[in-house]
Amino acid sequence: MTQDTTRPDAIVARGPDLTDLIDRLVRHDVVHRSLYTDPALFDLEMLRIFGGTWVYLAHDSEVPAPGDFVRRQMGRRQILIVRTEDGGLRGLLNRCTHRGTTLVGEDGGCAKRFVCPYHGWSFGLDGRIQNLPVPDSYDRLYERPFDLGQVALATRAGFVFGTLAAEPMEIDTWLGAAGPWLDQHAARYPGGRMGVQRRRLTQEYGANWKMSWDNAADGIHATFAHASYNHLGKEADTDTVLARNPADTPMVSKTLGHGHCVVDQRPGIPDGPWSTMRPLPTREALEDGLRAKGVTDPATWDLMTGDMVNLSIFPNLIFVGNQMMVVEPVALNRTRLRFYLTHAPDAPEEIDLMRLRVDEDFLSFGTPDDFEMFERVQEGLAVEEEEWIDISRGDGAGDVLGADGLVTGTVASEAPMRAYLAEWKRLMARPIPTTIRRARIEDSRFMQTIRRREMAKKGA
Amino acid sequence: MTAAAHPAATQAVIDRYDALRAMVDRALAAPAGDAAATARAAPVLEAEARLVDARAYGAWLDLFTADACLWIPLHPDDHPARDQALAFDDRRRLSERAWHMHDRQAWAVTRPRPLTLRHLGPVAAWPEAEGWLATCALSLTHVRRGPPVRLAGRQVVALRDTDAGPRITAKVLLLPELTLGTPHLGWIM
Numbered sequence: 085m086t087q088d089t090t091r092p093d094a095i096v097a098r099g100p101d102l103t104d105l106i107d108r109l110v111r112h113d114v115v116h117r118s119l120y121t122d123p124a125l126f127d128l129e130m131l132r133i134f135g136g137t138w139v140y141l142a143h144d145s146e147v148p149a150p151g152d153f154v155r156r157q158m159g160r161r162q163i164l165i166v167r168t169e170d171g172g173l174r175g176l177l178n179r180c181t182h183r184g185t186t187l188v189g190e191d192g193g194c195a196k197r198f199v200c201p202y203h204g205w206s207f208g209l210d211g212r213i214q215n216l217p218v219p220d221s222y223d224r225l226y227e228r229p230f231d232l233g234q235v236a237l238a239t240r241a242g243f244v245f246g247t248l249a250a251e252p253m254e255i256d257t258w259l260g261a262a263g264p265w266l267d268q269h270a271a272r273y274p275g276g277r278m279g280v281q282r283r284r285l286t287q288e289y290g291a292n293w294k295m296s297w298d299n300a301a302d303g304i305h306a307t308f309a310h311a312s313y314n315h316l317g318k319e320a321d322t323d324t325v326l327a328r329n330p331a332d333t334p335m336v337s338k339t340l341g342h343g344h345c346v347v348d349q350r351p352g353i354p355d356g357p358w359s360t361m362r363p364l365p366t367r368e369a370l371e372d373g374l375r376a377k378g379v380t381d382p383a384t385w386d387l388m389t390g391d392m393v394n395l396s397i398f399p400n401l402i403f404v405g406n407q408m409m410v411v412e413p414v415a416l417n418r419t420r421l422r423f424y425l426t427h428a429p430d431a432p433e434e435i436d437l438m439r440l441r442v443d444e445d446f447l448s449f450g451t452p453d454d455f456e457m458f459e460r461v462q463e464g465l466a467v468e469e470e471e472w473i474d475i476s477r478g479d480g481a482g483d484v485l486g487a488d489g490l491v492t493g494t495v496a497s498e499a500p501m502r503a504y505l506a507e508w509k510r511l512m513a514r515p516i517p518t519t520i521r522r523a524r525i526e527d528s529r530f531m532q533t534i535r536r537r538e539m540a541k542k543g544a
Numbered sequence: 545m546t547a548a549a550h551p552a553a554t555q556a557v558i559d560r561y562d563a564l565r566a567m568v569d570r571a572l573a574a575p576a577g578d579a580a581a582t583a584r585a586a587p588v589l590e591a592e593a594r595l596v597d598a599r600a601y602g603a604w605l606d607l608f609t610a611d612a613c614l615w616i617p618l619h620p621d622d623h624p625a626r627d628q629a630l631a632f633d634d635r636r637r638l639s640e641r642a643w644h645m646h647d648r649q650a651w652a653v654t655r656p657r658p659l660t661l662r663h664l665g666p667v668a669a670w671p672e673a674e675g676w677l678a679t680c681a682l683s684l685t686h687v688r689r690g691p692p693v694r695l696a697g698r699q700v701v702a703l704r705d706t707d708a709g710p711r712i713t714a715k716v717l718l719l720p721e722l723t724l725g726t727p728h729l730g731w732i733m
Contacts, residue, residue, distance in 0.1 A: 281627065281628050282627070283618045283619055283622060283627045283628055284618075284628075285618055285628060285630065285722075286722075286724065286725030286726075287725060287726060287727065287728050287729075288725055288726070288727055289727070289728070290690060290727075309651065311649035312644055312647040312649045312650035312651075315647065315649070316640050316643070316644065363636060364637075365613070365632055365633060365634040365636075365637055366557045366634075368553075369553040369554065369556055369557045370553070370554060370557060372551065372553035372554075373550065373551040373553045373554030373557075376551035376552075376553065376554075377551060420725055423628075425628040433550070433554065434554055437554070437557060437558075437625060440624070440625075440627070440628055440629070440632070441632055443628065444628070444629060444630070444631055444632055445637075447630075448630075448631055448637075448641070448730065449640070449644055449650075449730070451728060451730075452652035452653060452728040452729075452730030452731075453650070453651050453652045453730075455652060455727070455728045456651045456652035456728075457651070459689075459690065
């Protein structure tokens, strides 16, 4: 391992060892407010969490053909997920290796190569430098590591994750008990084929990114924060799932390891998800259309709404309804959420037509209240004298610890919050060795030269 | 979208979506407005903006026909049959928005109560087979908690004559800022 950052194969563990501090800030039953208010911790999160572990970047279906790319965010880094000519995927840093210019300004597209608009350097889909102007102006061009930087990628069930960790955990190990839930989500689509809408909704709230995580498996807030949405349901004479008292339902939350968790609402909805849907624009017509096609299979009807399984893959992927909600920290107290609506290309057309309208409902009447609560929590956490936030709900009061170390509780349990914070501790306590991959390091002239010099030194 | 042997009910939805997209395209590419059509449409657009700012939601809803819709695409080029939108409301959902804007448990839009101002640019309108097509640029300012939210865009509105006078059958809000990201827009109507 070399920490010489001038070398293209550098493996660098950045930042201090904070084991003692982190232990003090995150206890089993309380967490310190500074996790949400300390800019130094936020800066470290961008290195150790949004870089040092796997981060969701894209879905395989978004880049079906060679040259297709989407631009995504990993902490402060822009990543281009690119389908290469051989059908593989690359995660290229959107950063020219000359001066650092971002190569691509669009959120997605199809390219034969990436050309820097500043000085005309061009790179292949696999990140290898193809051309640059006036190459003779470099004394030993072959010694320069000009191929684009890359992140490691791994895919499970079509979901693409990336990391800068030098020795990342195997993706299946990292997903652990969340892996089969992810597989199950993908398998819900006819033929196992899930698509992602080309447009994504982007909204920001003025609070720390972890608010999304605190909220993701919080089954109690729905009754109060979303009271108005629930009353919309009552007015329409439809009992939305949120309108029910979560403490009275057999819905469960489970921790899944490495900060992942799931809230399974299905035990509380015996008639299936579609039975809870409110009247929606075009609903009656599309139901008529489905019936006219003779579709009676409940599983197909339920495809129109979410599966009532809220799976959360730490640190940035939360499944809500038919949306994949991707969390992008912008600043200590500013977070961007990207809502990617998924679709079922092999289902009857009515399914996707209805999905478009289903997910606009909660985004109109529910999500704003979540944002409101996040921002009010951030405001409240400005009180320096109130240092601690209680996260003990469920512990010793309903939570069941399995032999696998995972916890099952009611949807009132805060076990998922404690579990993601345990992962946060693991990642934040010590520097994580990270490295920038490149298309060719080992066989590059640059590395050959370095090795020759090292051999010469040893010989001398 | 081409019709490929859809059931009639499904086809009706697709036709409505196609018509909405075509309506926007017509308005954006139309020549200078027709004076008589503009004179009929402009007061309705002005009233609609004023009433919603005044939170006079009952009178505001009265400006919409029973089959009216509100579409707020995420990108000006979007199609309602293919793309997720910020909102696609029928009349029932519009009435829910009006109810929600008065509900004291609608924390994000009523506590504290927001102040909004919609400023309309000059209206241009054209006669259509059934009524009029109108458009104008607009700016929206929303003040409630935190920094004010300011958006600029364009609205495209279809109107038809009813016994009560001209009424809105479709309203489309094109807001370029949606392509980048905004705070929540739970208040937008």
